[in-house]
Amino acid sequence: MRFISAVGVVLVSAMMVACASDPTSREPAKLTDFQAEKKLKEVWSYSLGDGQAEAYHRITPAIDGDEIFIASSNGKVAVLNKSNGKKVWKKSYDLRIAGGVGVSGTLLFVGTSDGEVIAIDRISGDIVWRVPVSSEVLAAPQSNGSVVVVQTYSGEVQGLNFDDGKLLWSYSSQVPRLTLRGTSTPKIVSDIAMVGFANGRVVAFDVDNGAEIWEQRISVSEGSTEIERLVDVDGRLLVMGDGQTVVATGYQGQVMAIDIRSGRPIWVKNMSSYVGATENLGNVYVVTADGSVNAIDDNGQGALWTQTVLARRELTEPVAFDGAIGVGDFEGYLHMLSMEDGRLIARKRVDSDGLRAPMIVDGKLLYVYGNSGELVAYKLQER
Template sequence: MVLMTKLYKLAALLAVTLLMAACGSFDGEEEQGPAPLLDFDIERKFVKVWSTSVGDGQGYLYNRLTPVVDGETIYVAASDGQVDAISKSTGKTLWSNSVDKFVVGGIGVGDDILLLGTVKGEVIALNKSDGELIWTEKVGGEILAAPQTDNARVYVQTFDGQLIGLDIETGERVWSYRHTLPVLTLRGTSTPLIFRNAIIAGFANGQVVSFDAETGAVRWSVRVAVAKGDSEIQRIIDIDSAIFEDNGTVYTVSYQGKIAAIEPASGRKLWSNDASSHVGMSSGFGNIYVSGEDGSVTAFEKSGQGARWAQTVFSRRKLSGSATLSSYVIVGDFEGYIHALSQVDGHIAARTRVDSSGIQVDLQTFDNKLLVYSNDGKLVAYKLEEPK
């Protein structure tokens, strides 16, 4: 995570240093290192199906460029502007193109287009069949989350607090909304959720807002987290995790705040529990899985009865957002390891190392396989099998 201020939004490297120092020293104690990896009884093993590389991956900033599985193809972008279409069955590159831009948000997928966001606040629309440019539209601040589309409009959330609807054919602005940023905020934005004819987005002030997709009119707003503490760092409550929908319920989690379940038509909060995260969630076995800022993985019961279990052996290992595969929930960490935990009780069942660059992008699954995109651009598909 990277701390940014409204005055120094472009000083990314300095902000990284400041936040790393601050996060480990709220109470004046010296920052602890990551927890060592513990031995465990191996129940499953990760088997590599295929592997390929895409540009420079996440680049040198804290980006979360996320692959998308669409039909038989995986679309993925790198921060250096490379965009690839990859066969999900073989890992072979179907086409590759470059937009010659510093890409920090993506990748969004529609029926016929791919969508990217740049560090200069440009939305780029590409032809899905070959990666050729359709249009570019400058909208404002950095676009750190993948633009989304319902094939009528494109919806873009920017780091400077805007949510914008664009015409899908031309890129022209149809509507916009802006909220006031807190004094300090994490470098990131939530990925908006398209749900029926609404756009649901989370903001840096701890609020989730639902908008009419056509007009941008606010339908409802609900506060997920309330800022607490004496310092501005302690009062950061950003919602940077992608808004997550499961079986008709919307889930969101904030940094230093809460996980909440929301009824999407009315905005009624169904339940909430203490949590702190800025990465994506997953679901399975009646649970919502949260990778916490402290390195914990917690299974919250969908019923709202609280935590079913919590695995705490990954302290300070900077976990990725999770994905579920078979009876396991899987997370990545800053050293490039992926860990499979039992969905029943959280015990460790499998581990392997993808590479040494780390994994900060949410994991994904397709066709009973796991998809991992490392920080250096290594894209790998794995199966989980019983050890021989």
């Protein structure tokens, strides 16, 4: 986990912060033996550029229709057939990509470390427009086909015209002195754009004009030191299957289910997390900052199970796949847990450089983008 301050860069493990009073708990949990019930079978793989490079990026692929879109930190973008991994096209751009990939209609969107948003023609790979924004873009720009919503690392959210990138509206939040290295990806539902901020809040906007609709505090700054007071909504927002509820996770804060239209909290759990949640079969699954994986009833009434065997392994956002919950770790292992009780059922090492980006699922395939730039599609099978 990386933190950045106004006076310099500080590299600190979130687990060390959480366990500072217990020096014996600072090391990542060692992998334990278990009885594998299933196996992860590679269907195809594709390597692109330098992946996440040395920067603490979480460049995440995107799927639309029959295609999957990926980008690398050193400016490469590729479009692949999602079923077999065959290349549709690949291009190299003089860009330092940090946030990507967003896709809507005929355009792909990436953001850069140099503070630009780039729109790329989905068919040809040509750059359609590029516009400067206030600072580095660490999350994929999102669009509803009319407005492109982008959040910058300086805490600004901008709405850009889909066709030419012209600025339509802008919103600025106050960025704390110390924040997590990253930003939440904007989420658009109908005419509402929702964004999580480094000050521990989620704000909903009218996507067309940027008018604020509601604001909800997910994390409250407390403690005597800057690290103790650090709060952030860094993980991706989860829109539940009903399309009416969004779940936000806050570092040193809470997990909160919010009514999308009114901003009213539906339920709240005191859990610290710096990655997003997932849902399946009436449950919400959350990875906490200390590395535990938790299943919560989607009405917020009870915790069904907690798995701590992967403590402090810097886990990715969880993903629901084929009756299991998958998480990646800093050593590049993909772990599959039973949805029933959280027991380990399968494990595969994907990338020795580690896993950081959220994984994505489409049908019977799980797509994992390793830090080194290897995108792998897996099936989960009985042993």
